[in-house]
Amino acid sequence: MAFSPLRIGMVGGGNGAFIGAVHRRALxxxxxxxxxxxSFSRKHDNSIGTGRSLGMPEYRxxxxxxxxxxxxxxxxxxxxxxxxxxxxxxxxxxxxxHVPIATAALANGLSVISDKPAGVSLGEVExxxxxxxxxxxxxxxxxxxxxxxxxxxxxxxxxxNAFGPVRKIIVNYSQGWLASQAExxxxxxxxxxxxxxxxxxxxxxxxxxxxxxxxxxxxxxxRMTRLSARLNAxxxxxxxxxxxxxxxxxxxGATGVLIASQVCAGxxxxxxxxxYGENAGxxxxxxxxxxxxxxxxxxxxxxxxxGLDKPLCSQALERCRLPSGHPEGYLEAFANIYRQLSRSIxxxxxxxxxxxxxxxxxxxxxxxxxxxxxxxxxxGAWHDIKEPSTGPDLRGLLT
Numbered sequence: 001m002a003f004s005p006l007r008i009g010m011v012g013g014g015n016g017a018f019i020g021a022v023h024r025r026a027l028x029x030x031x032x033x034x035x036x037x038x039s040f041s042r043k044h045d046n047s048i049g050t051g052r053s054l055g056m057p058e059y060r061x062x063x064x065x066x067x068x069x070x071x072x073x074x075x076x077x078x079x080x081x082x083x084x085x086x087x088x089x090x091x092x093x094x095x096x097x098h099v100p101i102a103t104a105a106l107a108n109g110l111s112v113i114s115d116k117p118a119g120v121s122l123g124e125v126e127x128x129x130x131x132x133x134x135x136x137x138x139x140x141x142x143x144x145x146x147x148x149x150x151x152x153x154x155x156x157x158x159x160x161n162a163f164g165p166v167r168k169i170i171v172n173y174s175q176g177w178l179a180s181q182a183e184x185x186x187x188x189x190x191x192x193x194x195x196x197x198x199x200x201x202x203x204x205x206x207x208x209x210x211x212x213x214x215x216x217x218x219x220x221x222x223r224m225t226r227l228s229a230r231l232n233a234x235x236x237x238x239x240x241x242x243x244x245x246x247x248x249x250x251x252x253g254a255t256g257v258l259i260a261s262q263v264c265a266g267x268x269x270x271x272x273x274x275x276y277g278e279n280a281g282x283x284x285x286x287x288x289x290x291x292x293x294x295x296x297x298x299x300x301x302x303x304x305x306x307g308l309d310k311p312l313c314s315q316a317l318e319r320c321r322l323p324s325g326h327p328e329g330y331l332e333a334f335a336n337i338y339r340q341l342s343r344s345i346x347x348x349x350x351x352x353x354x355x356x357x358x359x360x361x362x363x364x365x366x367x368x369x370x371x372x373x374x375x376x377x378x379x380g381a382w383h384d385i386k387e388p389s390t391g392p393d394l395r396g397l398l399t
Contacts, residue, residue, distance in 0.1 A: 004084075005031060005032050005033050005034040005342070006032060006033045006034070006087055006088055006338075006341070006342035006345060006346070007033075007034055007036045007084050007085065007086055007087045007088065008027060008033055008034065008035050008036065008086075008087070008088045008089070008090050008113075009035070009036060009037040009038055009039075009068055009072065009086050009088070009089050009090070010023065010024070010035060010037075010038040010039075010040060010089075010090045010092060011038070011039050011040075011065050011068070011089060011090070011091050011092065011093055011097075011101050012039075012040065012041070012091065012092040012093035012094075012097075013038075013040055013050070013090075013092040014040035014041030014043070014046045014047055014049075014050045015040075015041075015046055015049055015050045015053065016046075016188070017092070017188075018189060019092050019115065020040065020050075020092045022330070022331065022334060023090055023092050023142075023334070023338075024054070025331055025334075026331050026332075026334035026335040026337075026338055027090070027335070027338040029331065029332065029335035029338075029339075030335055030338075030339045032338070032339050032342040032343070033088075033338050033339070033342050035054065035056070036056075036060065036084065036086060037051075037056070037060035037061070037062070037068060037072055037086060038050070038051055038056070038060070038061060038062070038068070039061075039062040039063065039064055039065050039067065039068045040061065042063075042064070044062075044063040047061045047062060047063065048061045060072075060075075065089075065101050065104060066104070069104060069105065069108050069110075072085075072086040073086075073108060086110065087110060087111060087345070088110055088111040088112065088113060088138075088341075088345070089101065089102075089105040089110050089111070089112050089113075090113050090114075091105075091112065091113070091114040091115060092115050093115075094192040094198040094199065095115075095117060095119065095120050095198065095199050095200050095206065096119075096120050096197065096198045096199070096200065098114050098115065098117075098118055098119050098120075099118065099119040099120075099124045099125060099127070099128050101114075102114055102118075102128055102131075102139065103127075103128060103131045105137070106131050106132055106135040106137045106139075107131070107135070109135070109136055109137060110137050111137040111138040111139070111140075111341075111345055112137060112138070112139045112140070113139075113140040113141075113142060113337070113338070113341055114139070114140070114141055114142065114362075115141075115142050116141050116142060116143055116210050116211070116214075116362075116365060117200065117202075117206050117210045117362075117365050117366060117369060118141055118359075118362030118363075118365060118366060119200070119362075119366060120199070120200030120201070121200070121201075121366065121370070122363070122366040122367050122370050122386065122388065125362050125363055125366045126363065126388060128359070128362070129359050129362075129363060129388070132359055138341065138344060138345055138350070138351050138358070139351070139358050139359045139362070140337065140341045140351045140356045140357065140358055141357045141358060141359075141361050141362050141365075142334070142337055142357075143210075143211060143214040143218075143337075143357045143361060143365075144211075144330065144333050144334050144337065145211055145214070145215055145271065145286060145333065146214065146215070146218055146337070146355075146357055147319065147332075147333035147334060147335070147336035147337045148284075148286075148289050148319070148333045148336075149290075149306045149312065149316040149317070149319040149320045149328075150284055150289060150290065150291065150292040150304065150306055150316065151215065151218070151219065151284060152313065152315040152316040152319060152355075153292050153304055153306075153312050153313055153316040154219045154273075154275065154282045154284050154292055155218060155219045155220075155221060155315075156312075156313035156315065156316065157280075157282055157292075157294060157304075158219055158220060158221070158275050158277065158282060159221060162279060162280070163277040163278075163279060163280050164277040164278025164279040164280070165252065165253065165254075165277060165278050166220050166222065166250070166252055166253075166254040166275060166276070166277050167253075167254055167255075167276050167277060167278060168254060168255060168256060168274075168275075168276040169216055169220065169248075169250070169254055169255070169256030169257075169273070169274070169275055169276070170256060170257050170273070170274045171212045171215060171216055171256065171257070171258050171259070171271075171272070171273040171274075172212075172258075172259045172270065172271070172272050172273075173208045173209065173211060173212045173259065173260045173261075173270070173271045173272075174259065174260075174261045174262075174264040174267045174270045175208065175261070175262045175264065175267050175268065175269060175270070176262070176263065176264045176265045176266050176267045176268070177190075177262060178190060178194075178204070178242045178262040178263055179262075179263045179264070179265040181235055181238070183195075183238075193207055193240070194238055194239060194240050194242075195239065195240075196239050196240055199240060200369070201240075201369070201370070201373045202231070202240065202241060202369045202372065202373055203231075203233070203238075203239075203240030203241040203242055203262075204231075204240075204241050204242050204243060204244060204260050204261060204262045205229075205231055205241055205244050205260050205369060205372055205373075206240075206369055207260075207262070208260050208262065208271075209244065209246075209258065209260030209368075209369070209372070210365045210368070210369060211271065212258050212259075212260055212271070212273070213258065213364075213365060213368045214357065214361060214364075214365060215271075215273050216248075216250075216256065216258065216273070217361075217364065218357075219273065219275055219282075220250060220252065220254065220275060222250045222251055222252040222254065223250065223251045223364070223385075223387075224248050224249070224250055224251075224368060224385055225248075225249050225250060225251050225384065225385055226248065226249050226371075226382055226383060226384045226385060227246045227247065227248040227249070227258075227368075227371055227372060227375060227382070227383060227385065228246060228247045228248075228375055228380045228381065228382045228383075229244060229245070229246035229247075229371070229372040229373075229375040229376045229380065229383075230244060230245055230246075230375075230376055230379075230380050231243075231244035231372065231373065231376040232244060234263050241376075242261070242262050242263045243260075243261040243262065243263050244259075244260055244261065244372070244376065245257065245258065245259045245260070245261075246258045246372055246375070268287065269286060269287060270285075270286075270287065271285070271286035271287070272284070272285045272286070278297075279296065279297045280294060280295060280296040280297060281294070281295050282294050282295075283295075289306070289328075289329050289330075289333070290305055290306040290307075290324075290327055290328065290329075291303055291304070291305055291306075292304040292305075305324050306320055306324065306328065307320055307322065307323050307324025307325065307326070308320050308321070308322060308323050308324075309323045309324055310324055315355060318355075319332075319333075319336045337356055337357075340354040340355050340356045341354070341356050344356060360388075363388035364385075364388065366388075367385050367386045367387070367388055368385055370386070371383040371384065371385045371386065
């Protein structure tokens with residue numbers, strides 16, 4: 001049977017939006033996905049203009065997601081049509097629309113790849129999990145940093161007996177773009193991210209703290225069980241946190257500290273994670289993604305480097321495209337999520353079996369955010385992170 005790329009329709013990401021363009025570049029990188037339609041903006045002229053800039057016919061650029069799902073189903077069922085059926089919906093909209101769009105796509109027999117966090121409450125994401133269980137579709141969540149080769153290498157090293165039991169975890173994700181009140185100066189990105197009706201109950205913690213949480217659980221192959229969090233807003237009329245930190249405990253006995261802040265003036269995308277075992281530690285920085293530092297208790301220091309010609313674990317090598325010294329980064333990591341999702345769908349397998357974060361990570365992320373918000377409201381009181389109930393067909397990378 002001839003190869004056919006996964007056919008994707010995008011919701012959101014119209015001209016002027018940042019992350020939509022990133023998704024589009026990433027999904028095209030390996031030739032295993034293709035964008036065939038979209039509802040790129042609530043403003044129909046923007047949606048059409050975005051599609052036109054991508055070489056897409058105007059009749060496949062829609063005013064809203066309902067119109068897209070309905071028209072695409074009719075279009076691809078017409079006798080004699082040359083159009084290929086839509087298979088997957090990519091959701092790059094504000095958080096409050098993630099679950100409604102995903103639910104509608106699944107009900108139409110489509111798969112979903114969604115930006116994180118999965119929604120605005122654990123309850124609605126649990127409802128999404130039920131919808132997924134009753135559908136024929138797949139669900140993926142773009143925790144982009146799980147697409148980096150050296151994150152997989154860090155997970156591999158931390159699992160070795162020589163590393164010893166994990167004891168301490170320190171993760172910091174800091175940016176500076178909300179150090180001023182960008183939401184009052186016309187920044188659409190800042191406007192919705194600081195609006196609880198659109199972003200949900202967490203601001204910086206939902207936007208970037210969720211990435212830090214996913215990295216911790218993934219690299220340690222362990223679950224965060226309880227936390228004590230303090231979330232802050234550094235402007236009196238800012239309604240959501242722009243800065244916060246949490247102490248946490250893991251089910252493997254490790255303890256840790258997580259910092260997520262968007263008011264660190266001068267910081268770009270300073271995501272750094274350090275994992276310490278009994279005999280060694282590893283450190284990875286997103287701004288230097290091709291290097292993984294391993295420090296052993298005997299004083300040995302090893303710099304592991306990404307590249308097809310390096311002695312890496314198989315999962316890390318699978319996510320490399322070039323020999324060492326040819327930098328790969330954010331777009332390639334994003335592309336790894338899309339590529340692996342496409343391969344899982346073509347194989348009729350769960351995305352998790354191809355290393356793609358899915359509904360289990362969606363549920364875990366929302367449980368983490370709800371515990372952090374509740375803890376902060378109680379001045380840092382320790383809160384258990386609710387364990388979502390998921391059936392065997394919803395198991396993710398961490399089971």
